[in-house]
Amino acid sequence: xxxxEFPSPGPKTSGEKAVQWHIIAFGLLSILxxxxxxxxxxxxxGALGWIGMVIYFWHCSDLNDHSTRxxxxxxxxIAPVLICIAVYIIGIWHPPVEEIEEGxxxxxxxxxxxxxxxxxxxxxxxxxxxFLASGIYMAALNxxxxxxxxxxxxxxxxxxxxxxxxxxxxGYLQAILKSDNRLLGFIYVPTGSYFSVFPHPHGWASFAxxxxxxxxGLGSHYIRHMRFRVFLDRGGIWFLVAVAILxxxxxxxxxxLHLLCLSFLLSLACFDTFSNLRSRKKLAKLLFFxxxxxxxxxxxxxxxxxxxxxxxxxxxxxMIPSVGLSWQEQYLIYKDTWELFMDKPVxxxxxxxxxxxxxFYQETELGTSVYQAAHNDALQLLVEYGLLGALAWIIxxxxxxxxxxxxxAQRPLSWYLFGTCTLGLILxxxxxxxxxxxxxxxxxxxxxxxxxxxxxxxxxxxxILRPQLVFTSDRLPxxxxxxxxxxx
Numbered sequence: 061x062x063x064x065e066f067p068s069p070g071p072k073t074s075g076e077k078a079v080q081w082h083i084i085a086f087g088l089l090s091i092l093x094x095x096x097x098x099x100x101x102x103x104x105x106g107a108l109g110w111i112g113m114v115i116y117f118w119h120c121s122d123l124n125d126h127s128t129r130x131x132x133x134x135x136x137x138i139a140p141v142l143i144c145i146a147v148y149i150i151g152i153w154h155p156p157v158e159e160i161e162e163g164x165x166x167x168x169x170x171x172x173x174x175x176x177x178x179x180x181x182x183x184x185x186x187x188x189x190x191f192l193a194s195g196i197y198m199a200a201l202n203x204x205x206x207x208x209x210x211x212x213x214x215x216x217x218x219x220x221x222x223x224x225x226x227x228x229x230x231g232y233l234q235a236i237l238k239s240d241n242r243l244l245g246f247i248y249v250p251t252g253s254y255f256s257v258f259p260h261p262h263g264w265a266s267f268a269x270x271x272x273x274x275x276x277g278l279g280s281h282y283i284r285h286m287r288f289r290v291f292l293d294r295g296g297i298w299f300l301v302a303v304a305i306l307x308x309x310x311x312x313x314x315x316x317l318h319l320l321c322l323s324f325l326l327s328l329a330c331f332d333t334f335s336n337l338r339s340r341k342k343l344a345k346l347l348f349f350x351x352x353x354x355x356x357x358x359x360x361x362x363x364x365x366x367x368x369x370x371x372x373x374x375x376x377x378x379m380i381p382s383v384g385l386s387w388q389e390q391y392l393i394y395k396d397t398w399e400l401f402m403d404k405p406v407x408x409x410x411x412x413x414x415x416x417x418x419x420f421y422q423e424t425e426l427g428t429s430v431y432q433a434a435h436n437d438a439l440q441l442l443v444e445y446g447l448l449g450a451l452a453w454i455i456x457x458x459x460x461x462x463x464x465x466x467x468x469a470q471r472p473l474s475w476y477l478f479g480t481c482t483l484g485l486i487l488x489x490x491x492x493x494x495x496x497x498x499x500x501x502x503x504x505x506x507x508x509x510x511x512x513x514x515x516x517x518x519x520x521x522x523x524i525l526r527p528q529l530v531f532t533s534d535r536l537p538x539x540x541x542x543x544x545x546x547x548x
Contacts, residue, residue, distance in 0.1 A: 072209050075119025079206045080216060082108075082115055083505065086199040087220045090498040091227060092257065102192050105497055109195020112202045113138075119206065137201055140452035141194040147407050147449065148190060151180030156409065157416060170420045176406060181413035189412030189444075196497055197453075200504035203512055204460065210516050213509055217278050220502075224271045225302040228309040231255035235377070255313050258496060261373060261380050265314030266484060266493035269321060270502045272306040273480025276329050279303065281473045284336070313380055316363045316370040317490055321483040323359020327352040328479060332472070371435070371490050390435050390490065396422050397434040401443045408446030417443070433495055437488035440495075457507055464511045471518070477510035 072080075086108050093101035116134060156179045158169045180186050207213055232255065256264030279299055283291050291299075310322050330352030337345045363370060372384030385393075400409070400421045409417050415432045422431060434440040441450045461478070464470065484493060484503050493499045 072212060073119065075115070075206050076209055076212055078115050078119060079112075079202045080212050082112060083199060083203060083216055084219050086112075087216075087498075087501060087505070088223055090196075090501050091223060101497075102188050106188075106191040106195035109192075109197070109199040112195075112198040116202060116205055134205065137205070137456055138194075138198070140449075140456070141190075141197065143452045144190050144194070144411065144445065144449055147178040147446075148180055148183075148186060148410065151178035151186075151407070151410060152183055154179045155181070155183070157181050168416065168419065178407035179404065179409060181410045181416050185412045185416070186410040192497060193411065193500075196501045197504060200501060200508055201456075203505060204508040207512055208516055210513075210518065213513055213516070214278065214281075216505075217274055217509070221271050221275045221278070222302065224268065225275075225305050227257060228255060228268065228305050231309070232305070235380075255309050255380065258498075260496070261313035261383060262315060262318070262491055263493055263496040263499060265310050265318045266487045266491065267496065267499045267502060268306050268309045269314070269318060269325070269487070270480055270484055270499065270506060272303060272310060272322070273325050273476060273483065274506055275299070275303050275306065276325065277473045277476025277480070280329070280332060280476065281471075284472065312375060312377060313373070315372055315384055315491075316366045316374055317487060319374065320359045320363040321486055323355050323362075324483060325480065327356035327359075328476075330355065385435060392423075393431055393435055394439060396431075397436070397439045397443055401439065404446060405442075406446050406448055408442065408444050408449055411444050414440050414443055433492035435492055436490065437492055437494040440492065457504070460508060460511045464514060467514055469514070471514045474510040474514045477506045477513070481507050481510070 086105070089108060090105055093104065113134075117131070120131075120134075154175060154177055156171055158171065159182075160167045160169050203213070203216075235255065255261065256267070258264040258267065279291075279296070282296065282299075286294075288296075307322065307326075310318055314322070330348045334345050334348040334352065337348065339345075366374060368386055369384070370387065371390060372386070373380070373382045376382060396418065397414075400414075400417055414434060418431050434443065441453070445453065464474065464478070481503055484499070487493050494503070
C-alpha cells in the first residue's frame with residue numbers, strides 16, 4: 061500500500077537482495093530469541109551475523125565502488141573484531157580467575173595479576189561474548205557497505221518495525237487476559253515483562269523507544285511525499301496505530317528516564333510538523349507548536365518530580381515486574397565498577413567478564429546477590445574491553461557520524477534516526493540496554509542506515525515513469541509514456 065507510492069527505481073543487485081533479507085532475518089531472530097537471553101541464542105545469532113561477511117565477499121563485485129579494493133575496505137571496518145580476537149588469544153596465557161572443584165562445587169580463585177598484559181576471564185564465556193558482539197556488528201555493517209537503493213532501506217525499516225509492534229501487541233493481549241502461558245513460551249524462559257520477549261522490562265522499553273523513533277521518522281518521510289489524506293488512504297492509519305502501540309509500550313514498561321527521552325522524541329516530531337506545515341494553516345501550526353512545547357515540559361517535569369525513581373519502573377502493573385535501582389544504589393555500583401576498570405585500564409578484563417570479576421570487587425552490600433551489569437554500558441564497555449577495545453568499537457560509528465555532518469545535504473529521516481540513537485545512548489548511561497542483542501543490533505542498524513539514507517540517490521515520485529491517460533479527438537482513452545520516453 062504505502063510502497064505503491066514509492067516503487068523501486070530499478071532492479072536491485074543480487075547482493076542488495078541478499079543483504080536485505082539477511083538483515084531482516086537477523087533482526088527477527090534477535091527479537092524472537094528473547095533478545096539473545098535464551099541459553100541457545102548466542103550461537104544462532106553469532107553464526108547468522110557472521111554470514112554477513114560471506115555475503116559481502118560473495119557479492120562485492122556488485123558494488124558501485126568495486127574498484128576501490130573492497131577487501132581492504134572491509135578489513136578496515138572489521139578492525140575492532142580483529143583487535144578483540146588478538147587480545148583474547150594473548151590473554152589466554154594470563155587467566156585472572158581459576159575454577160576449582162571441591163566436593164562437587166565449583167569455586168573461583170582470583171590470581172594476583174599486576175601485569176599490564178591482556179587477560180582472559182573464563183575463556184569460554186569470553187569467546188561467546190566476542191562471537192555474539194562481532195556477529196551483531198557484522199550484520200549491521202552490511203547496511204553501510206552494500207545497500208545502495210532507497211526502497212531497500214525503507215523496506216527493512218518497515219518490516220522490522222511492524223514485527224516489533226506485533227510482539228508488543230501480543231504482550232498487551234497476554235496482560236489483558238492475564239495469561240500465564242505465553243504465546244511464544246516455547247522459544248524462551250518465561251520471566252520478565254509480559255509486554256515483550258525480553259527478560260527485563262527496561263530492555264524492552266529501550267528497544268521499543270528505538271523503533272518508535274524509526275517509525276515516526278519513516279512516517280514523516282511518507283507524509284513529506286504525499287498528502288496526509290492520501291497517506292491515511294494507503295494504509296497510514298495502521299502506521300499510526302503501530303506508533304501508538306510502541307509509545308504505550310515504552311510508557312508502561314519504562315522508567316522516568318525513558319519517558320524523558322520519549323518526550324524529547326515526540327516534541328521533535330511536533331516541532332518538525334510545525335516547521336513543515338504550510339503558512340496558511342496557522343491554527344494547525346500553532347497547535348503543533350504548543351503540543352511540542354507541552355510534551356517537552358511535561359516530560360522534564362515528570363522526570364524532575366520522580367527523580368529518585370528515575371531508573372525504576374514508574375507504573376505498578378501486576379503483569380510487569382517492578383525492577384530498577386535508586387540513584388544512590390547506582391552510584392555505589394558505579395564506584396565499584398570504576399575501581400574494577402582502573403586495575404586493567406588498557407585491555408580490560410575480557411568480554412563478558414563483568415559478572416565474574418564483580419564478585420571479587422563488589423563492596424556494595426547485597427547479601428548473596430551480585431550485580432550482573434554495571435547499569436552503565438559505557439563503564440561496562442571500559443571494564444570488559446579496556447580503553448583500546450572501547451576505542452576500536454566506537455571508531456567506525458564515530459567516523460560515520462562525522463562524515464554525515466560533512467555532507468552537503470542531510471535528509472530528515474537521517475536526523476530522526478541519529479536523534480533516536482542518541483536517546484539510546486542516554487539510556488545506556490543509566491542502564492544496560494546494550495546487554496540485549498536486539499537493542500544493540502537495532503542501534504547499529506539505525507546508526508549506519510541514517511548515514512546511508514542521506515548518501516544513496518533520492519527517488520523522487522515525480523520522476524517515476526508511469527503511464528498517463530489522454531484522450532484523442534475520438535474521445536477514446538489511450539496510454540502515453542511519461543515525458544515521451546520509452547516508446548515502443
